[in-house]
Structure formats: C-alpha cells, structure tokens
Amino acid sequence: MSTAPRSFARPASSPPRLPPADVRGVRAFLYTHLFQSPLAGVFTFLLGAVVILALWHIARWSVVDAVWYAPDNSAACRTATGACWAVVAEKYRVILFGAYPYDEQWRGGLIIAIWLAWGAASATSLLAVGTRLAGWALVFIATILLLKGGIPGLAPVGTDLWGGLPLTFIIFGGTIAGGLPLAILLAIGRRSELKVVRFLCVATIEGVRGIPLLALLFFAALILPLFLPPQLTVDKLIRAEIGMIVFFAAYAAEVVRGGLQAMPEGQDEAAKALGLGYWLRMRKIILPQALAIVVPALFNDIIRAFKNTTFFSILGLFDVLGATKAALQDPNWVRYGTEGYLFVFLLYFIICSAMSLYGASIERDTQRRVRRAN
C-alpha cells in the first residue's frame, strides 16, 4: 500500500463525481433496507410472500367477489362469496344521518360539507390562526342552526332525531368549545395561591381522571336529572355533552398546566413589572404563549375527544356508531354487520388520520418557530 507523502498540496480542486450505481437508487435502498444479509433476504422473502398472500385474499374478498349493490334485499349477497358492500349502499343514509327526517337530510349533507371544507381550509397555512378559530366558531353555530331548524326556511327538528355524522361533529365541537375554556380555568386554578381554589381544582381534575368516561356520562345522564328541580329538565344530549366537556377539560387541564409550568418565570415577572393585573397578565402574556406551546400535545386529547363521541351510542344516542348499530338490526342485513362496521372503521380512520397528520404538521411548525426564536 502506498503511503501518503509527508507534505502535500493540491492547488486546484478535482471535480465531484456521482456515486456509483450500487450506492444510490433502488439497488442501494433494497440492500440497506430489505436484504442486508442472506438471512435477512430469506426472511424478507418469506414475510413478503405471507403479506402478498394475505393481501390477495383480502382483495379477493373485498373487491373481486364483492357485491356492491343489491336492490332486492340482499338476495344477491347471500349467494356471493365476497363482501357485501350493498349493506352500505342500502344503509348509508342511516349511518350518515341517523333518524333525521328524509326530506331534511340535505341539511346533514350540507353540515358535513362545511366541516370538510373548513377542515381542509384550516389545514393549509393560508389563513391566520385567529381567522381559523373564528371560522370554526361560525361553523359550529351554523351546524347547530342547521340541525335544529326553527328559523324561516328550515323546519324544526327535535334533538331526539339528530344523528349520524352531523351529530358526531356537534358533540365533538361542543366538547372542544366547552372543554378548552374550562380546562384553562382548571389549570390556572390548580396553580392558584388560594388554597380553597387549588384544592377544588385538584380534586376535580384527579377525581374525573380516575373514573371511566362512561361512568361520567352515566352520572350526567342519570343522576343530573335527580339533582335538578323538575322545572329544569335538560335534554339528554346536553346532559351527556356536559359529561364529555368535564372529561375533556380534566385531561386538557393537565396539558395546559404543563405549558404554564414550562413558561419561564421571567415572563410573568416582566408583566408584573409593567403593572399589569393578574387577569390581564394571564390573558395577554401568559396564556397565549403557554397555549402555543401545548397545542401539539392538546391535539392528542382533541383526537381522542373525536373518538370518544362513539360512547354516545351506549347511551342510546345515534352518533355514527349508534346509527350503524341500529341500521344493522334490520333482519335482512343483520348478517353483514362486518361490512357495515368496516365502513365505519374506514370513516373514522380517514378523519382521525387527517387530524393526526394535521397535528404533526403543527408540531413541526411550532418547533421551527421555537428554533428560530432562540
């Protein structure tokens, strides 16, 4: 082997080369990720074969042999070997709108469209945060108005007929709208110097976090009416919603508290030095920063709140899951429950994945902003 000369000088630089074929491109990827060694290669082949076989069976059941449309009460499905997606074609109105009157279901469709549209608009970075939040508030109000009716042009529809995706959205929206402010109050209260306030907040937060959501919903649905005078009857939907709000608030309060604790003390001291009172300090300086820090962590709770809307089906309300269960009671279609639930599965998967991707992008943006600020 040659040894390098003890002194060496290269006045002009040699041009860079492209990497040889086995370093870049598809072959490199295959070698580093799938076939690092003969043993790994064999394993990949075997596993790959199993996966392909499984996918083939699934594809055959769900697509190739599937029945997509069976107007004659599932007779076609009975003879087929594949999935019976006709149950979705037949029952989609119930799944999506619940027991909402047929003629008014366009309102439900409109609500879904508005939510999807504003969701997409919020996901791009075109609008300022304030605009987005204001938009959501408007969407929420519009949803209630559209569902409830009672204004000129819209026939009134009682809450016992609300159902499906619009109901899920309303429950979700209400949980966040009511839960976030409550969470902030609880978080601030937990850090308060007033012993009584602190004790109450801790007791509430820890107590609520220790019991199942179902228990809380049952408390709200069954016990609340007992504690209220008979003149003050509250709709079952609203009662359950209160339970959801309290549950969400207890968990979100801990997240917000983490954000408040992460704030450097200097912020509060500087605000105090400027002569700002307690609530003014909170509103203008501390809370905006703390909330910005915890938005990514809050997203987990927000997505969970969306998934928890399914609990309303246990209370006998007709969110998407409840409506599907009811739809599948039909004796003609009861044996195709698997396909029905798979559809619901897909629906939730798409919405939750979208939210989770959005949350991840917010997290990246926050980190970028933090890095730039430092």
Next chain:
Amino acid sequence: MSGSPHAPQRRELVVEMSGLNKWYGQHHVLRDVSLGLASGEKIVLCGPSGSGKSTLIRCINGLEVFHEGNLIVCNIRLDGSQESLAQVRRKAGMVFQNFNLFPHLTVLENLTLGAIYARNEPEDGAIARAHGLLARVQLSSQTWKFPGQLSGGQRQRVAIARALMLEPEVMLFDEPTSALDPEMVHEVLDVMEELAVSGQSMIVVTHEMGFARSVADLVVFMDQGEIVEAAPPESFFENPATARAKAFIGQISHAT
C-alpha cells in the same frame, strides 16, 4: 510543494487509507482521500465546516461507511464485515465532541463497562486500571459521581479516560473541545498533550491551532471532501502552499 524529507515507510503504519470515497445521496463528501498515520505520530485534521474531516475520522473506526477505497487500521482491513469492525474498534479509541458519556452509570462504571463486557476483563483488574486512568486525567475525586454532576471539561476528561481503557493503538478525537466553555478548553488540551508526549498515535480534528502548533507532527487541511494540503505545522502555518489553506488560516487567526 510536494515530495518530502520524512517518509515513514520504516515505521509501522497504524492507519492507512487510499482512494477513500463516500457519498451522501448525490453529494460527494469524501473525494479520493489518501492518508497514512505512523505509530507514535500525531496528525491534526482541520478545515472549514462541511469539509469532511469529521466524516473521515468516523470512517476510521467504522461509525461511518465508505463506498470506495481501502482503509486499513492496525493491519485490519475494513471490508464492511462485522468481524473487521469489531477488531478495529478494539484498536481505536474515540473521543466525541459531545462526550457521549453514559448518564445512568457512574464515572467508574463508564470506564469499566467496555473493559468488562467488550474485552471480557475481570472486574477487579478493570477497576484498578480505571482508577489509574482517572488519576492520570486528574479526576480521582469524581470516581463515584454521575456524568450529570460534572462540568463539561470534567466530562470530556472522563471520556478520554474511557477511550484509553481500551489500550488503543490509535486515539481519534472528533472536535473534543468545540462543545466546551472557553475556560475549560485548556484542561482537556493539557490531557491530550500529555498523551501525545507519551507517544500515543492520534488523529485530532480541531480548530485549536495552538495545540496543532505544539503537538502535531502533521497538519492536514481538508476542504470539500478532499485533502488540499498536508504539511508539518511550522511550514503549514508560516507558509501555506495553497490559496484555500491561506484563506482558512487567515479566518482562524482573525477569530482568536
């Protein structure tokens, strides 16, 4: 200026590389690098950031892979096999810019971990040697502390002791003082100087030109992945042969 008075063919080469090439994606990060380190020799690698000097030193003990060329460490050729990697790592000790001490182990345990589990040394012997090395880097009083309880300079000295536990034939230093507060830099450099004086072969990536002047046998200047100039420190600093080296030295002296 090429050709040289001291060609170390008679001294054994501890590290020998020729025609080393490496790519990150399309980016050619090491271009036809050839270099030799003789036993007992001290080489300082310097250059602007992104020049590939850290990448090069990490190729020597296999923390990075190279795509073309030959790399032989203590007569072991690095051919991508686990065997050659394991053997080379027994001969080369590495000190990182960020110390990389194990925070959940005491200083003593940091030192003895490799000896006991990688070299299969009996505990008593390892502990005795560890005490000796800690004394050598003047940290005997910190034996039972955890890394989180030490200052940056102390941590780096522990890291040096940990690498020395391998009884390596070559020590590799990857910007050992870059992450330290200025007042702690000299305590680490002192330890490295003592090592150099005792005859340890080493390759040091650093910006500390004072250290290069006093300790190095050869200064190697890299830029954009290739060795631009290599010369003994006196001729390199007084009389750089290439324009790029000259510019670099100018930048460094302005910074200090």
Next chain:
Amino acid sequence: MPPWRNPRVRAIVWQALLVLVLLALAIWLVTNARRALAERGMTSGLGFLFDPAQFALGEAFFAFKSGSTYLTALAVGVGNTVMLSLVSVITATIIGVLLGFARLSRNALIAGLAKAYVEAFRNTPQLVQIVFWYSFFTLLPGPRQSWSLLGFAFASNRGLTVPAPESGGVFLIVLGMLALGAVLALVFSRLADRHRRRTGRPWKLVRLTELAALLLPALATWLIAGAPLGWSVPALRGFNYVGGATLAPEFLAIYFGLSFYIAAFIAEIVRGGLVSVDAGQIEAANAIGLSRGDLYRKVMVPQALRVIIPPLAAQYVSLVKNSSLGVAVGYPDLFSISNTALTYSGRTIEVLCIMAVTYLLLSLAVGTAANVINRFVQIPER
C-alpha cells in the same frame, strides 16, 4: 393598610365566599335530589347491598348465582374487571413491545407492517373495534361449519373453542410456577452477570441455564401432580363441541378491543423511549466495542425506561378504565354489573358512587405502583 386593600384579607374573603356559594349549591342540589327520590318512592342508604339480586349475569372469570346479594354481584364485577385488565395488560404489553422494536427495525417490510398496525388501531375508536369484534364473532357460522385454526382451535358463533387442560387447578398452579420461574431466571441472570464481572469469563451456558430456571419449577410441580397430560380437545358432537373450553364472543370482543388498541399506543411509547436515547450513546457504545445485546441491555434500555414508564402507566390506567366498555357487548365487568344493579335496585346514586370510588381506587393503585417503579429508574443530576 385598610383591611379591604390587604391582599391576604381579600384572598380569605374570596375563598370564604366561594365556600359559601358552593355550600349553598350543594344544599340546593341535595334538596332537589331528596324530593326527586321521595317522589319516586325510592329510599336511600346502603342497606340494599345485602338484598338478594334477582338477575343473572354472563359468565366470565367469576360466576354469579342469581339470588346472591348485590354486594356479591359488585364483587364479581370487580373480580372480572381486575382479571380482564390483567390479561389484557399482559397481552397488550407483549404485542406493544414487539411492535415498538419492529418499528425501529432496519428491515423496511417489518417496520412498514408495524407502522400500518399502529396507524390502523390508533386512528379508530376503541368502541368501534370492540363492537366490530363482537359482530365478527357472532356472525361466524355455527359450530358445525366453524373455521378451524390448525385443527385444534375453532372459531364459531359460540366464540373461540380451544383445548383446555383437564385438571384446571393444576394448570393454574403450573402457570403460577412459571411466573416464579421467571423471577428465578431473572435472579440467575443477575448472578451470572456478577460472575462475569468478577472473573471476566462469561458463562457459556447462561441462556440455557436461564431457560432451565424458568421451566424447572413449573415442570417439577407438574410431575409432582402426577403429570396430568389430559387436554380435553374440543370435538364436534352433534350441534356443539364437547370438551375444551369456549371463550365467549363477549369476552373476546372486549379482550381484543382492549389489547390490540392499547398495544398500538404502547408500541409508540416504547419507540419513543428507545428513540429518546441520544444517538451519541449508541456511537460511544459501538466505539468501545459493546455487542448489540449488551448495547441494548446496558445502555439503551436503562435510559429508555426512564422515558417509557410514566406514559406506560397512564396507558395501563386507561385500559383499566376502558374495561367499562364491556357493557357495550354484555361482558359482566364492574360497570356492566353496576348498570344492571342500578336498574334492578333503583339505587342509581349509591351504585354509581360505589362504582366510581372503586375505579378511583384501581386507578390510584396502578398510579402509585408506577410512581414507585419510576423512582427506581431515575438518574441523578447536578
């Protein structure tokens, strides 16, 4: 300073006012409740717990005989919840840890499959999964056309029929001995490690001896009990299976719904813990020549545990609480039984309060255990 400007005085006044307002609210609520209960002719008090409960409950880990007291019914509920949670926690942890490691595998196929699992099970509501499994099993064909899994387990609309040990008691004891064996194996591996450190010679048969320590107590107990080999394998007789044990769809639904869902979250927690270990640690460990196994055992896992344990404990608590979803499929857990009990006894407030307090205690127990373990894995800092 005049008293009404003194901040301390104001604080006390505000708090006193708050207490008064809350007290007034409480009194108003209780008065309403009393009136409502009186109107419905319901009495309050906990005496009803010793009344006979005239309802039947599905069978789970513990059986309930109709006519036993309400207290027994609730106790059965607690027992079922605890056992269900235990079994689900173990399953979820095993699956979750494997998935967590799989997500970090260098093999893109394994990592991709693990990621697909995590995304699929995390982004769908747990209740939908539970209801799906229940529907899936109840829609299977009857026992005569059941799906056979490798010839000795059968899935039908009765549930999953698996071979069961004939002497159930011995089987449970052997399982317990297996757990003891695990502890022994752990102790032995500690001793082997100490031996290695002292003498520098790793014991060649370490793994073999650990396996022996794991299995010997169980094997010994089994032999002492007369080596009962009887496994009643389910066989189709007529319209149903004879022999073996059948896991009801209710149990399968809540068991799968709990385990698979939480496993996805555990996978992410484990992955997050492993990833949180600074990459430099791995490089340093490689630089000093540690083997991959030692790298994991001595460097990565101890540091990862610090990050993993708090969120893992939270997931366990969440699992215990979500076992209440058994009510959706008719599994007799605490919530489900409470629901039945309050319907039959009419004592809504009492039953719900007992149930809530029990869940609180269970959550507290798991949380405290986690805190204790957490203290063990802390790393001292300056």
